[in-house]
Amino acid sequence: MREDEEAETADSRLAARLAGLRAERGWSLDELSGLTGLSRSTLSRVERGELSPTAASLGRLCTAYGRTMSRLLTEIEAEPPLLVPAGSQQVWHDASVGFTRRSVSPPHPGLRAEVVEATLDPGAEIAYEDPPVPGMEQHVWVREGSVRITVGGTTHTLGPGDCLRFRLHGPSRFHCPGPERVRYVLMIVMP
Incomplete structure (x- = not known):
C-alpha cells in the first residue's frame, strides 16, 4: 500500500x-x-x-x-504488537502547527506507560486546556533543540539532555522558541 x-x-x-x-x-x-x-x-x-x-x-x-x-x-490499529519496528510506528503530523508525533511504543490496555517521540518546528506551540486523564505522569526528555513547557503555572526551558517530570492536572503548553526545531521523547504513565 x-x-x-x-x-x-x-x-x-x-x-x-x-x-x-x-x-x-x-x-x-x-x-x-x-x-x-x-x-x-x-x-x-x-x-x-x-x-x-x-x-x-x-x-x-x-x-x-x-x-x-x-x-x-x-485504538484505530489492529491488536497492538509487542515489537513495533521503526517503519511501522504510527506517525501523526499536524502541518498547520508544525508538530509531528510518533508512537514509539503504542499504549496497551494492560500496561500503564507509553513512549512518544515528538518534534515541534521553530516558533510552533501546542496548548492543551486539560489533561486527557487527570493525574497522568509525563517525562519529557529533550534530544535536540530546546522547548519551553508550561505546566502548573510554571514555565521550564529544556535543552538537549534535559528531562522534566510532572503530573498533569491542568493546562499545559509546549513551545519551540527556535532557532532550530526541537525533538523530544515523551513518556506517559497513566495513574
Missing part, C-alpha cells in the same frame, strides 16, 4: 473511531461541541473524514473522551 493510501486509511479509521466514541456515550454533536469548544460543523466533518483534526482539536477530543492521544491513535 502506498504511503498516501495508508494515511487516508488511518484518517478514515480515526474518523470512525471518533464517531464511535461519541455514539458509545450517547452524546449529540451539540453536547460534544459544548464539552470541547469545537463547532458542531467541525466535529461533523471530522467524524465523516472530510477534515483531519489539528493537534489542538484532537487534544480537546481526547480530553472529552478521557484518552491520551497515543491511546486513541492506537
Whole structure:
C-alpha cells in the first residue's frame, strides 16, 4: 500500500473511531461541541473524514473522551504488537502547527506507560486546556533543540539532555522558541 493510501486509511479509521466514541456515550454533536469548544460543523466533518483534526482539536477530543492521544491513535490499529519496528510506528503530523508525533511504543490496555517521540518546528506551540486523564505522569526528555513547557503555572526551558517530570492536572503548553526545531521523547504513565 502506498504511503498516501495508508494515511487516508488511518484518517478514515480515526474518523470512525471518533464517531464511535461519541455514539458509545450517547452524546449529540451539540453536547460534544459544548464539552470541547469545537463547532458542531467541525466535529461533523471530522467524524465523516472530510477534515483531519489539528493537534489542538484532537487534544480537546481526547480530553472529552478521557484518552491520551497515543491511546486513541492506537485504538484505530489492529491488536497492538509487542515489537513495533521503526517503519511501522504510527506517525501523526499536524502541518498547520508544525508538530509531528510518533508512537514509539503504542499504549496497551494492560500496561500503564507509553513512549512518544515528538518534534515541534521553530516558533510552533501546542496548548492543551486539560489533561486527557487527570493525574497522568509525563517525562519529557529533550534530544535536540530546546522547548519551553508550561505546566502548573510554571514555565521550564529544556535543552538537549534535559528531562522534566510532572503530573498533569491542568493546562499545559509546549513551545519551540527556535532557532532550530526541537525533538523530544515523551513518556506517559497513566495513574
